[in-house]
Amino acid sequence: MKFDQEMGSTTRLANFGTVVSVRGSVVDVRFDELLPPIYSVLRAGDKGRIVIEVLAQRDARHVRGIALTPTQGLARGMAVEDTGGPLKAPVGTGILSRMFDVFGKPLDRQAAPTDVEWRTVHQAPPALARRSTKSEIFETGIKVIDVLVPLERGGKTGLFGGAGVGKTVLLTEMIHNMIGHQKGVSIFCGIGERCREGEELYRDMKEAGVLPNMVMVFGQMNEPPGSRFRVGHAALTMAEYFRDDEHRDVLLLIDNIFRYIQAGMEVSGLMGQMPSRLGYQPTMGTELSRLEERIANTDAGAITSIQAVYVPADDLTDPAAVHTFSHLSASIVLSRKRASEGLYPAIDLLQSSSKMATPGIIGERHYLLAQEIRRTLAQYEDLKDVIAMLGLEQLAPEDRNVVARARRLERFLTQPFFATEQFSGIKGELVSLKDSLDGCEQILRDEFKDYPERALYMIGTIDGAKKKLPLDKPATMAGHGVKLAAKEDPKLAADSKSKDESEPQPESNTKPEPEVEHAADAHES
Numbered sequence: 001m002k003f004d005q006e007m008g009s010t011t012r013l014a015n016f017g018t019v020v021s022v023r024g025s026v027v028d029v030r031f032d033e034l035l036p037p038i039y040s041v042l043r044a045g046d047k048g049r050i051v052i053e054v055l056a057q058r059d060a061r062h063v064r065g066i067a068l069t070p071t072q073g074l075a076r077g078m079a080v081e082d083t084g085g086p087l088k089a090p091v092g093t094g095i096l097s098r099m100f101d102v103f104g105k106p107l108d109r110q111a112a113p114t115d116v117e118w119r120t121v122h123q124a125p126p127a128l129a130r131r132s133t134k135s136e137i138f139e140t141g142i143k144v145i146d147v148l149v150p151l152e153r154g155g156k157t158g159l160f161g162g163a164g165v166g167k168t169v170l171l172t173e174m175i176h177n178m179i180g181h182q183k184g185v186s187i188f189c190g191i192g193e194r195c196r197e198g199e200e201l202y203r204d205m206k207e208a209g210v211l212p213n214m215v216m217v218f219g220q221m222n223e224p225p226g227s228r229f230r231v232g233h234a235a236l237t238m239a240e241y242f243r244d245d246e247h248r249d250v251l252l253l254i255d256n257i258f259r260y261i262q263a264g265m266e267v268s269g270l271m272g273q274m275p276s277r278l279g280y281q282p283t284m285g286t287e288l289s290r291l292e293e294r295i296a297n298t299d300a301g302a303i304t305s306i307q308a309v310y311v312p313a314d315d316l317t318d319p320a321a322v323h324t325f326s327h328l329s330a331s332i333v334l335s336r337k338r339a340s341e342g343l344y345p346a347i348d349l350l351q352s353s354s355k356m357a358t359p360g361i362i363g364e365r366h367y368l369l370a371q372e373i374r375r376t377l378a379q380y381e382d383l384k385d386v387i388a389m390l391g392l393e394q395l396a397p398e399d400r401n402v403v404a405r406a407r408r409l410e411r412f413l414t415q416p417f418f419a420t421e422q423f424s425g426i427k428g429e430l431v432s433l434k435d436s437l438d439g440c441e442q443i444l445r446d447e448f449k450d451y452p453e454r455a456l457y458m459i460g461t462i463d464g465a466k467k468k469l470p471l472d473k474p475a476t477m478a479g480h481g482v483k484l485a486a487k488e489d490p491k492l493a494a495d496s497k498s499k500d501e502s503e504p505q506p507e508s509n510t511k512p513e514p515e516v517e518h519a520a521d522a523h524e525s
């Protein structure tokens, strides 16, 4: 029973088995006396280094399990000890400011926490009667999210997107903006992503001084599928402890929930189950709900969760993405096209939605504004084809106004992030909901139609445009004739640009602005 202390189980007679087959992560073990129940943890090898979770009882004598550690060195005939309990995670205030792996072993090179209790990671979701809903808004300080996709306190938000469109950056920014104000505890769970990202986040959080109210749990892409499959459960067990025992609100951040589904797919394949649609496991729906349903609010406290969701091949109809959608109260869809235009955060405003965006919750004014913004952007989207074929000149004047407004809105809804300060060189900005709404309202009222679009790009509050403008002009302009050109006909300036390139371009670079073209003409002549 030498491994028992670590696993925290009570003393009982040892139950030993023998390895009969090892195929990758799948291990069959024979027990002659007592067959370990499902989810039992078995240990084998030197100092019980190899950990196996029982997933099936094959017959009266054999169990099949999946290894949560590499199975290197495991051989037929080796002894296996049944620890007599399931996988457990440490809970208690002692885990705060620490970083763990799926077994609750510290990853931060410090001693294991002592004042902790070990709880099974397989918990049932709270009963229906214990659940509660609040419908309260969770402000993020990110303009486009607060205005168009307001998050729910105690809700689940998904950040959908293909590889490299900015899911991790957006998640990190949210952590940065919210953790300081958040009174509760934050738990970050890294599933199947790059190990480096975990280390960087840990260092950033330490520097920002928010670690004392944070716990990190990692099962990154170098870990075997079994470990990636269980690390989410371990993180949730910790979250449930803070909610139920300490009555604190919990912010649970997961990067990336798709990797959990993917790990389940690997486990299922290794266990020999027939794959279902697109190779996914037939049990995907059940597995996902088993995890997602535990993220719930009770009378004791709320778990607000933000989850990055990798979308394979940018295809939102992928079964994994579809299943995840159905669990969320807000879906933020990141688009590669917007990212390529430099419009960060690259949120696809027309595909993203939140169930909080109703007048009863966010208020009449905010609701109407959001509707108006969506309508303007949707009209612009419709007009894009016409503009591409015929040019902006062919549009009716009111349509041109819509285009001008939409493009200014799009730019105003970009935002410099704290998380990208190092490589963008622009200081991050946090904007209150009120300032964001005021800014959008002023743009919709055409108060900024005389400003070049670029004045609204990568600013915080709308006042930033006024500040940015006088600074910008001399830097990009050759002479004063330019200022005049822009003043005389700013609309034309915007239009001629849209005609040249049917798609908006990032405006942060040194590319000459449309009004510059006029200026250049004036100069040469």
Ligand SMILES: Nc1ncnc2c1ncn2[C@@H]1O[C@H](COP(=O)(O)OP(=O)(O)O)[C@@H](O)[C@H]1O
Pocket: 161, 162, 163, 164, 165, 166, 167, 168, 169, 170, 344, 345, 346, 417, 420, 424
């Ligand atoms: N808000 C942003 N501002 C500037 N650049 C960004 C922003 N979001 C993402 N990027 C760029 O996109 C890259 C990939 O982002 P990342 O969040 O790691 O993608 P994902 O997690 O979706 O794979 C970043 O390294 C950065 O260069």
Ligand SMILES: [Mg+2]
Pocket: 167, 168, 169, 193
């Ligand atoms: Mg990422």
